[in-house]
Amino acid sequence: MIEVRNLVKNFGSLEVLKGINCRIREGEVVCMIGASGSGKSTFLRCLNLLEQPTSGEVYIDGVCLTDPKVDLNKVRRKMGMVFQLFNLFPHKTALENVTLAPMKVLKLSPKEAAERGRALLAKVGLSDKADAYPGQLSGGQQQRVAIARALAMHPKVMLFDEPTSSLDPEMVGEVLAVMKNLAREGMTMTVVTHEMGFAREVADRVLFLHEGQILEEGTPGEIFNSPREERTKTFLSKIL
Amino acid sequence: MDIAIQIFPVLLLGAGVTLKLTVISVGLGCVIGLFIGLARLSTKQYLRVIGTAYVDFFRGTPLLVQALIIFFGIPQLINETQAWLTATYHVPKIVQNFRFDMWTAAIMACSMNSGAYIAEIFRAGIQSIERGQMEAARSLGMSHVQAMRYVILPQAFKRVIPPLGNEYILMLKDTSILSAIGFVELTRRAQLINAEMFAPFPIYMSAAFLYLVMTLTFSRIVDWLERRLKTE
Numbered sequence: 058m059i060e061v062r063n064l065v066k067n068f069g070s071l072e073v074l075k076g077i078n079c080r081i082r083e084g085e086v087v088c089m090i091g092a093s094g095s096g097k098s099t100f101l102r103c104l105n106l107l108e109q110p111t112s113g114e115v116y117i118d119g120v121c122l123t124d125p126k127v128d129l130n131k132v133r134r135k136m137g138m139v140f141q142l143f144n145l146f147p148h149k150t151a152l153e154n155v156t157l158a159p160m161k162v163l164k165l166s167p168k169e170a171a172e173r174g175r176a177l178l179a180k181v182g183l184s185d186k187a188d189a190y191p192g193q194l195s196g197g198q199q200q201r202v203a204i205a206r207a208l209a210m211h212p213k214v215m216l217f218d219e220p221t222s223s224l225d226p227e228m229v230g231e232v233l234a235v236m237k238n239l240a241r242e243g244m245t246m247t248v249v250t251h252e253m254g255f256a257r258e259v260a261d262r263v264l265f266l267h268e269g270q271i272l273e274e275g276t277p278g279e280i281f282n283s284p285r286e287e288r289t290k291t292f293l294s295k296i297l
Numbered sequence: 298m299d300i301a302i303q304i305f306p307v308l309l310l311g312a313g314v315t316l317k318l319t320v321i322s323v324g325l326g327c328v329i330g331l332f333i334g335l336a337r338l339s340t341k342q343y344l345r346v347i348g349t350a351y352v353d354f355f356r357g358t359p360l361l362v363q364a365l366i367i368f369f370g371i372p373q374l375i376n377e378t379q380a381w382l383t384a385t386y387h388v389p390k391i392v393q394n395f396r397f398d399m400w401t402a403a404i405m406a407c408s409m410n411s412g413a414y415i416a417e418i419f420r421a422g423i424q425s426i427e428r429g430q431m432e433a434a435r436s437l438g439m440s441h442v443q444a445m446r447y448v449i450l451p452q453a454f455k456r457v458i459p460p461l462g463n464e465y466i467l468m469l470k471d472t473s474i475l476s477a478i479g480f481v482e483l484t485r486r487a488q489l490i491n492a493e494m495f496a497p498f499p500i501y502m503s504a505a506f507l508y509l510v511m512t513l514t515f516s517r518i519v520d521w522l523e524r525r526l527k528t529e
């Protein structure tokens with residue numbers, strides 16, 4: 058479903074991604090771990106072209122995103138993204154956050170969009186907050202609205218960039234629960250996370266990113282219980 | 298005091314002209330400023346160059362000189378070009394002795410001038426919106442234009458209200474410069490009255506008083522708006 062070939066990203070003279078190859082299959086949950094600065098966010102952002110890769114190719118459903126002729130606005134709809142800092146639109150209510158893109162991009166009628174929006178807010182457990190502004194919601198609630206907002210475009214893949222790392226500890230659970238639910242429903246997900254419990258329980262595969270390369274990958278059991286690489290061991294010992 | 302009371306109705310007319318000119322000019326300035334501000338933030342280099350040149354010119358030269366160019370300079374240019382075209386290529390004359398009327402020239406000068414300042418206000422306002430807002434909008438499949446229109450600009454507009462109010466007050470005072478090209482607004486009106494009555498102190502104090510009423514009223518309105526938007 059997603060195929061990444063030899064992805065390289067430089068910021069000026071800084072080489073952040075040094076040739077990444079990977080495949081993400083339909084329905085698969087892939088967790089990505091790695092030290093700060095190893096390029097995890099950059100990798101996710103290259104997947105939906107928020108960051109223009111320096112070289113290499115990204116394919117989704119056989120469409121090459123890095124082809125200059127491709128309509129980016131169209132292919133981006135296939136990928137929902139959830140950010141570390143939520144990035145909700147502060148001037149819109151929770152429901153409006155969810156319905157804005159379906160109305161403006163998919164041209165749904167306000168009524169259709171509202172139906173879809175309410176269903177999604179219910180799914181993330183926030184039916185009663187439809188009319189609240191982001192500023193009136195807790196971090197965990199905001200992140201759940203952000204997930205609903207991304208789901209409203211009916212994406213084929215969800216990209217999560219450390220969705221719980223700016224949350225107070227007591228709110229991490231509610232967001233992870235929503236994500237586990239999604240995984241169970243068969244959503245294809247790529248998750249950058251430091252929540253090893255989540256990775257163990259939900260991930261089909263774990264990638265360890267080190268200095269812009271995938272140094273090791275395997276099932277959660279392989280990576281967490283018997284890592285092959287010395288650097289993976291060092292990293293895991295620091296965060297577990 | 299007698300003089301002040303006597304001239305007050307006439308001065309009030311002048312104040313009306315000043316107010317009207319300011320409202321129209323800042324209104325048009327907002328339209329110009331939005332386009333120039335967006336041009337300065339464009340990914341297209343030629344648009345950035347145009348935007349920057351515009352802002353540099355109108356902020357880097359005095360309003361008086363701009364008004365002189367518009368009111369005297371441009372008509373001369375048009376008339377001489379036309380005369381030259383007629384003499385050399387026998388192009389028939391379109392207008393005899395082209396001139397701007399006072400209002401047109403005044404509105405052009407003030408709105409183009411304030412457009413440059415407002416462009417900078419809009420640019421700063423747009424840039425003050427966190428990058429994540431644009432990224433979230435784009436990641437949902439919105440185009441750059443849609444993201445600007447539905448996500449960035451509505452937030453930026455709230456933030457630019459105080460500096461925009463400030464620009465309005467500056468413009469209100471700066472319109473007095475147009476008295477130099479003979480546009481009869483409040484200051485010019487006071488000068489004309491003074492030429493007749495020769496009582497500069499009460500006359501100019503009255504004019505100052507009227508300016509003060511207009512600027513203070515407006516700054517109170519902006520304060521109120523600002524507070525209302527904050528609590529939202």
Ligand SMILES: Nc1ncnc2c1ncn2[C@@H]1O[C@H](COP(=O)(O)OP(=O)(O)OP(=O)(O)O)[C@@H](O)[C@H]1O
Pocket residue numbers: 068071073091092093094095096097098099100
């Ligand atoms: N827009 C940018 N311009 C220049 N350098 C950047 C930019 N974005 C990221 N970098 C650099 O690229 C490197 C990788 O950044 P990235 O955000 O992908 O790391 P990360 O693995 O997500 O780290 P973290 O766990 O802290 O989020 C860092 O050294 C960072 O400073």
Ligand SMILES: [Mg+2]
Pocket residue numbers: 097098099218219
């Ligand atoms: Mg990151």
